[in-house]
Amino acid sequence: MTNLLKRHTDEMGITTLTLSQPERRNSLSLGMLDALGEALEDIAADSATRVVVIAAEGKVFCAGHDLKEIRDQLDSHEFQLALFKRCSEVMQQVVNLPKPVIARVAGVATAAGCQLVASCDLAVAETSARFATPGVNIGLFCSTPMVALSRDVSRKHAMEMLLTGEMIDAARAEQLGLVNRVVDESLLDETVYAMARTIAEKSGHTLKIGKGAFYKQLEMPLADAYDYTARVMAENLLADDAREGICAFLDKRKPEWQDR
Structure with a gap:
């Protein structure tokens, strides 16, 4: 620096x-x-x-x-x-x-x-x-x-x-x-x-997805924003961390994030 x-x-x-x-x-x-x-x-x-x-x-x-x-x-x-x-x-x-x-x-x-x-x-x-x-x-x-x-x-x-x-x-x-x-x-x-x-403590991959989507949807009309974020969530579910997070929640344990 x-x-x-x-x-x-x-x-x-x-x-x-x-x-x-x-x-x-x-x-x-x-x-x-x-x-x-x-x-x-x-x-x-x-x-x-x-x-x-x-x-x-x-x-x-x-x-x-x-x-x-x-x-x-x-x-x-x-x-x-x-x-x-x-x-x-x-x-x-x-x-x-x-x-x-x-x-x-x-x-x-x-x-x-x-x-x-x-x-x-x-x-x-x-x-x-x-x-x-x-x-x-x-x-x-x-x-x-x-x-x-x-x-x-x-x-x-x-x-x-x-x-x-x-x-x-x-x-x-x-x-x-x-x-x-x-x-x-x-x-x-x-x-x-x-x-x-x-x-x-959250998944870095999930934070990246969420922050990017937040600012992008702000500039969209309501219907377009919902269409876009529905696709974002569906794609998010394909991530390893989403699957790990859901399983950890249901198993009542702390998730082990892979940031992917």
Whole structure:
């Protein structure tokens, strides 16, 4: 890993990616995006990883894009387009990763940082965490963060965040569905990793099937979604782990997953 991003995998296959540039508010510079994208690409093919946790050092989870970097390249449309395209690619990597991703949110998550939280499958925040898409305040509407945000919360709530640029607290973020749980700072790691361990105990093959199907069916009309997921379930039953899981349940024993 680079000095921008730390990576650690424990004995249960929980890989933690930690944004480690607190002096720059863990901003999503092009370098940080490249580090995160490369790590996700590697993890996608890493059989040892079952669940991913995205965390950050310092008092800010992620302040979004690095405005100093953007200011230095204001006259380069080519750079700006490359930056936002790279960010979009990384967010899609999170969604398309065949393993569940949990955001561990301590501190502030704004703009593309809020986008990162919204892109994760699950999110746990400490009580003092805050969220915003404040681009409108500096004349740069949070258009790419809008994509993830509008798929996580209702349209009117997303538009309120985008149009006002105002901060919301963790409790409000939980009400809106941006995060799953809000806990005291002392319980953040315990809650995040208990959730991760619970998921890591499942069949990796089943999780891959389920996560992929979840996001795909969301974009379909109701009848098409049911037709698609019926086929997914029928194909899922052909997997060794599905047969093992059913037999283990009926035999009242713990399943032995083969991840296939």
